[in-house]
Amino acid sequence: xxxxxxxxxxxxxxxxxxxxxxxxxxxxxxxxxxxxxxxxxxxxxxxxxxxxxxxxxxxxxxxxxxxxxxxxxxxxxxxxxxxxxxxxxxxxxxxxxxxxxxxxxxxxxxxxxxxxxxxxxxxxxxxxxxxxxxxxxxxxxxxxxxxxxxxxxxxxxxxxxxxxxxxxxxxxxxxxxxxxxxxxxxxxxxxxxxxxxxxxxxxxxxxxxxxxxxxxxxxxxxxxxxxxxxxxxxxxxxxxxxxxxxxxxxxxxxxxxxxxxxx
Amino acid sequence: xxxxxxxxxxxxxxxxxxxxxxxxxxxxxxxxxxxxxxxxxxxxxxxxxxxxxxxxxxxxxxxxxxxxxxxxxxxxxxxxxxxxxxxxxxxxxxxxxxxxxxxxxxxxxxxxxxxxxxxxxxxxxxxxxxxxxxxxxxxxxxxxxxxxxxxxxxxxxxxxxxxxxxxxxxxxxxxxxxxxxxxxxxxxxxxxxxxxxxxxxxxxxxxxxxxxxxxxxxxxxxxxxxxxxxxxxxxxxxxxxxxxxxxxxxxxxxxxxxxxx
Numbered sequence: 047x048x049x050x051x052x053x054x055x056x057x058x059x060x061x062x063x064x065x066x067x068x069x070x071x072x073x074x075x076x077x078x079x080x081x082x083x084x085x086x087x088x089x090x091x092x093x094x095x096x097x098x099x100x101x102x103x104x105x106x107x108x109x110x111x112x113x114x115x116x117x118x119x120x121x122x123x124x125x126x127x128x129x130x131x132x133x134x135x136x137x138x139x140x141x142x143x144x145x146x147x148x149x150x151x152x153x154x155x156x157x158x159x160x161x162x163x164x165x166x167x168x169x170x171x172x173x174x175x176x177x178x179x180x181x182x183x184x185x186x187x188x189x190x191x192x193x194x195x196x197x198x199x200x201x202x203x204x205x206x207x208x209x210x211x212x213x214x215x216x217x218x219x220x221x222x223x224x225x226x227x228x229x230x231x232x233x234x235x236x237x238x239x240x241x242x243x244x245x246x247x248x249x250x251x252x253x254x255x256x257x258x259x260x261x262x263x264x265x266x267x268x269x270x271x272x273x274x275x276x277x278x279x280x281x282x283x284x285x286x287x288x289x290x291x292x293x294x295x296x297x298x299x300x301x302x303x304x305x306x307x308x309x
Numbered sequence: 310x311x312x313x314x315x316x317x318x319x320x321x322x323x324x325x326x327x328x329x330x331x332x333x334x335x336x337x338x339x340x341x342x343x344x345x346x347x348x349x350x351x352x353x354x355x356x357x358x359x360x361x362x363x364x365x366x367x368x369x370x371x372x373x374x375x376x377x378x379x380x381x382x383x384x385x386x387x388x389x390x391x392x393x394x395x396x397x398x399x400x401x402x403x404x405x406x407x408x409x410x411x412x413x414x415x416x417x418x419x420x421x422x423x424x425x426x427x428x429x430x431x432x433x434x435x436x437x438x439x440x441x442x443x444x445x446x447x448x449x450x451x452x453x454x455x456x457x458x459x460x461x462x463x464x465x466x467x468x469x470x471x472x473x474x475x476x477x478x479x480x481x482x483x484x485x486x487x488x489x490x491x492x493x494x495x496x497x498x499x500x501x502x503x504x505x506x507x508x509x510x511x512x513x514x515x516x517x518x519x520x521x522x523x524x525x526x527x528x529x530x531x532x533x534x535x536x537x538x539x540x541x542x543x544x545x546x547x548x549x550x551x552x553x554x555x556x557x558x559x560x561x562x563x564x565x566x567x568x569x570x
Contacts, residue, residue: 110473112469112472112473141475142475142476142477143475144475145472145473145474145475146474146475147475148473149474150470150473150474152466152469152470152473154466156464156466156467156469156470157470158467158470158471158485158489159464159467159489160488160489160492160563169474169484170474170475170476173476173480173484174474174475174476174477174480202563202564204564205564218474222474
């Protein structure tokens with residue numbers, strides 16, 4: 047499955063799933079994001095690449111307000127997040143509601159260790175979205191089956207490999223039927239031999255038209271699965287465009303150098 | 310289970326035989342003729358020890374959660390009093406606390422006619438409410454400190470995942486933070502509960518008849534010293550064993566890491 051065929055599969059007049067405008071984020075005096083604008087239509091897979099400290103994870107974490115932006119505009123599925131002048135969320139309820147539409151997958155998996163995989167997957171549907179338990183369970187079983195963990199439903203996360211945990215974390219994110227999935231370096235904490243199984247799951251999601259923002263170090267994978275790639279350098283977008291253009295014929299000298307070093 | 314095989318090793322058989330012999334010797338050559346007469350009182354005392362333990366542990370823990378939370382994330386005007394409370398409780402002998410409450414507070418109350426006339430007076434003139442209060446505050450003080458560490462020790466990623474999925478703060482606390490905090494300190498809580506059990510005899514000093522004071526009664530009535538004390542030790546060991554087993558069961562239900570073997 048390539049980015050090209052994905053694009054032709056996408057519905058023609060695609061609506062905007064995520065819009066980020068002039069996003070700034072400072073930690074104290076350190077400005078990590080210096081005015082980043084980004085948009086993703088429904089069905090887009092946007093890969094965000096860049097060196098460490100370029101602000102790519104911070105950008106992703108600002109979108110669901112795990113980090114509070116300093117200023118800017120964020121619109122998720124047509125709804126603008128109300129922000130005060132200092133960038134803090136004006137309405138906690140709104141943030142909580144929008145977060146349930148954004149399925150996040152973390153570098154460190156962050157499965158809830160005191161609950162089994164099945165309990166992890168039904169947690170948000172049952173206790174946040176108030177889905178009837180039986181319905182949530184049957185859906186969760188389907189999702190666990192999809193990521194190849196049907197037989198591990200009653201296992202606690204600590205008994206699983208990193209790859210299995212990350213696949214379960216993806217099932218947990220899918221359980222809220224998110225408008226947009228946010229992947230924060232989903233394979234960076236995995237042993238090399240376990241990366242493949244997680245990428246396979248993400249690839250399948252891309253193929254079925256899930257909207258995704260993907261912060262990643264896997265350049266080959268980004269090129270294969272994304273239809274838009276953003277290269278961040280020191281908190282600004284240095285270059286962006288279709289993957290073939292970005293990876294095949296990069297214009298920016300910094301991007302060229304970055305691609306050489308990461309291989 | 311490989312359990313039963315393990316008991317058949319020679320050194321274990323020897324130890325078990327030794328222990329059985331000791332029990333047998335105790336049963337045959339010591340005086341137990343006082344038992345039938347005092348059994349009803351002993352059962353009553355045992356029951357009182359157990360309910361005082363359960364009630365004070367439950368109430369104390371219910372207080373320990375806000376005490377720990379206040380110290381872990383509270384603003385200064387909550388964390389400072391919580392810290393002061395835990396420090397005072399942990400820094401003074403429990404016996405002193407029991408006496409201060411019973412002889413101090415307990416002798417203050419009758420001076421106020423409106424307290425004497427209140428519905429609560431029939432309880433306030435007895436000793437056990439002061440015993441329960443003192444043991445509850447004591448457990449709350451120690452466990453408040455334990456819970457402070459427990460709340461702080463929960464992996465930030467666990468809470469971040471909950472926030473990322475739009476969980477309201479109360480739900481995060483109830484579903485993720487509190488259970489994980491408790492899980493992290495279950496072994497400590499088990500040990501502290503056993504310590505609480507062994508602190509209960511102190512309430513005998515304010516005339517609450519629990520199992521220890523029954524053994525004192527036997528001694529002063531019959532001048533039999535060792536037998537009641539031996540039986541008392543056995544009773545405490547059995548209760549402590551049950552507590553340890555119960556906590557072990559809860560720990561095993563939520564394994565946070567693979568067990569060996």
